[in-house]
Amino acid sequence: MKYMLLIHNRPGFLDELTEAERTELFGDVDRIMGELTESGEMVGGQALADPSTAVTVRGVDGRPVVTDGPFAESKEQFAGYVEVDCASVERAVEIASSWPDVRFGGGVMEVRAVMQDSGAEM
Amino acid sequence: MTSRVVEDLLRAAAPQVLGTLVRRHGQFDACEDAVQEALLAAATQWPAQGVPEKPHAWLLTVAARRLTDEWRSESARRDRESAVATAEPEQVEPEPGERGPDGDDTLRLLFLCCHPELSAPSQVALTLRAVGGLTTAEIAAAFLVPESTMAQRISRGKQRIRTAGARFTMPAPQERPARLAAVMQVLYLVFSEGYTTSGGDALQRTDLTAEAVRLARELHRLTPGEGESAGLLALMLLTDARRAARTDASGALVPLAEQDRTRWDRTMVDEGVALVTDTLAHHPAGPYLVQAAIAAVHDEATRAQDTDWHQIVALYRVLSRVEPNPMVTLNQAVAVAMADGPDAGLDVVESLRSDERMTIHHRWHAVRAHLLEMAGAHDEARAAYREAARLTTSLPERRYLESRSARLER
Numbered sequence: 259m260k261y262m263l264l265i266h267n268r269p270g271f272l273d274e275l276t277e278a279e280r281t282e283l284f285g286d287v288d289r290i291m292g293e294l295t296e297s298g299e300m301v302g303g304q305a306l307a308d309p310s311t312a313v314t315v316r317g318v319d320g321r322p323v324v325t326d327g328p329f330a331e332s333k334e335q336f337a338g339y340v341e342v343d344c345a346s347v348e349r350a351v352e353i354a355s356s357w358p359d360v361r362f363g364g365g366v367m368e369v370r371a372v373m374q375d376s377g378a379e380m
Numbered sequence: 381m382t383s384r385v386v387e388d389l390l391r392a393a394a395p396q397v398l399g400t401l402v403r404r405h406g407q408f409d410a411c412e413d414a415v416q417e418a419l420l421a422a423a424t425q426w427p428a429q430g431v432p433e434k435p436h437a438w439l440l441t442v443a444a445r446r447l448t449d450e451w452r453s454e455s456a457r458r459d460r461e462s463a464v465a466t467a468e469p470e471q472v473e474p475e476p477g478e479r480g481p482d483g484d485d486t487l488r489l490l491f492l493c494c495h496p497e498l499s500a501p502s503q504v505a506l507t508l509r510a511v512g513g514l515t516t517a518e519i520a521a522a523f524l525v526p527e528s529t530m531a532q533r534i535s536r537g538k539q540r541i542r543t544a545g546a547r548f549t550m551p552a553p554q555e556r557p558a559r560l561a562a563v564m565q566v567l568y569l570v571f572s573e574g575y576t577t578s579g580g581d582a583l584q585r586t587d588l589t590a591e592a593v594r595l596a597r598e599l600h601r602l603t604p605g606e607g608e609s610a611g612l613l614a615l616m617l618l619t620d621a622r623r624a625a626r627t628d629a630s631g632a633l634v635p636l637a638e639q640d641r642t643r644w645d646r647t648m649v650d651e652g653v654a655l656v657t658d659t660l661a662h663h664p665a666g667p668y669l670v671q672a673a674i675a676a677v678h679d680e681a682t683r684a685q686d687t688d689w690h691q692i693v694a695l696y697r698v699l700s701r702v703e704p705n706p707m708v709t710l711n712q713a714v715a716v717a718m719a720d721g722p723d724a725g726l727d728v729v730e731s732l733r734s735d736e737r738m739t740i741h742h743r744w745h746a747v748r749a750h751l752l753e754m755a756g757a758h759d760e761a762r763a764a765y766r767e768a769a770r771l772t773t774s775l776p777e778r779r780y781l782e783s784r785s786a787r788l789e790r
Binding site: 259260295296297298299300301302343345371372373374375376377378379380 | 499500501502505523524525526528529530532533536573576577626627633634635636639743746747750772773774775776777778780
């Protein structure tokens with residue numbers, strides 16, 4: 259089963275960390291990515307540029323209206339994702355729980371199953 | 381010589397060559413890599429240059445050479461000072477008797493690749509590569525993961541085999557039933573992965589179905605006394621026979637009751653039905669065999685309304701005895717509804733309500749929705765279809781369930 263681990267965090271939280279904390283955080287990310295590759299569970303992942311560089315397209319009266327900045331106004335912003343192929347949702351949650359953004363800077367991980375293109379007739 | 385013919389030849393030769401090599405040198409791990417390289421070399425050379433006169437010997441020679449090269453570079457790494465003189469291997473051919481009785485190697489390999497110490501994804505990947513002769517890239521594409529991920533599953537599997545001290549031998553008699561069950565489970569997993577596909581990448585993935593059927597056929601041939609091997613093959617044939625009818629032109633799922641049965645593959649149905657009938661007469665009814673028997677009853681009905689539901693109910697009763705599990709009970713509910721009316725079926729569905737695994741599963745809601753619709757309770761049916769659509773992680777299933785719900789809108 260494939261799951262997306264969606265990483266949300268507070269923009270700029272990295273700047274508030276000490277150098278040692280930042281090193282630890284990036285080290286953790288590298289280690290987890292390495293472990294997921296090693297275990298054959300890694301499908302892919304990307305980090306996104308700062309939300310202040312985002313461009314948002316909204317439908318207004320049926321027409322697209324383009325504005326600068328992210329669409330959501332929440333404190334945490336979507337920062338990137340990791341896609342894994344693992345045995346259970348429990349395992350996906352376990353991976354998400356180990357993600358360093360949760361420990362530093364009040365990051366939020368959202369675990370969502372990825373829809374498959376296969377299905378059983380009923 | 382088309383590459384398709386070469387491919388078939390290579391896939392069939394893969395386990396034989398690997399078996400000979402492992403028997404001669406030990407080290408399943410290194411031998412498997414060497415055979416994979418020999419297969420890749422053949423796949424590029426043979427279509428252009430023609431198949432060698434003795435393909436098996438050719439593969440064995442190339443694989444043995446790769447193995448020697450590998451050992452030589454390894455020992456060179458260990459000791460660069462001393463020149464290791466290893467003679468270039470001559471043309472290698474299996475000694476008479478070295479190949480053992482036909483197919484035993486394939487069976488040993490299946491047992492080894494499906495060793496209980498391996499995780500399910502590793503079992504699947506290693507079986508397809510070592511026994512099926514597929515490349516890592518092909519397996520990765522079929523399971524929609526990066527090639528590096530699949531390569532890792534294969535090497536982890538081999539590592540587990542090494543640390544578990546698993547040998548290239550037949551399991552002890554007392555272990556055999558469990559080990560055989562593991563092999564069958566892996567083959568069925570491969571089959572389902574290919575069969576349930578209905579996307580743009582369907583071509584690559586339905587290849588898995590053909591591969592699973594081929595390996596199940598091989599397993600059945602090698603274990604003639606096992607009713608479940610026959611059952612597994614029959615179940616695959618009787619299911620795969622319906623493949624052309626299970627989706628419409630747009631790729632949407634078509635339920636069994638609405639399928640155009642003229643599009644079912646009669647040859648497969650006939651082979652499957654004959655296999656079930658013959659096996660049931662001589663063997664106890666195991667789970668695969670009973671499921672095959674149920675599929676046979678469906679496949680024998682030329683129109684949906686001709687289906688012998690009472691027989692299917694009876695078979696489900698047998699199945700829930702040999703393999704009691706809530707999913708079997710859920711399927712039984714549909715049969716009961718068809719035989720005795722929707723209320724009787726809904727009673728069975730309700731009996732599972734206290735099982736949390738069921739109520740978070742879309743299938744439970746989907747079955748309930750169907751039976752409520754049958755009973756004329758359209759509002760409740762619509763709500764149940766929506767709940768099922770919300771819970772499924774399959775796009776075609778969601779689309780199907782949403783359209784069933786929409787049909788009931790007033």
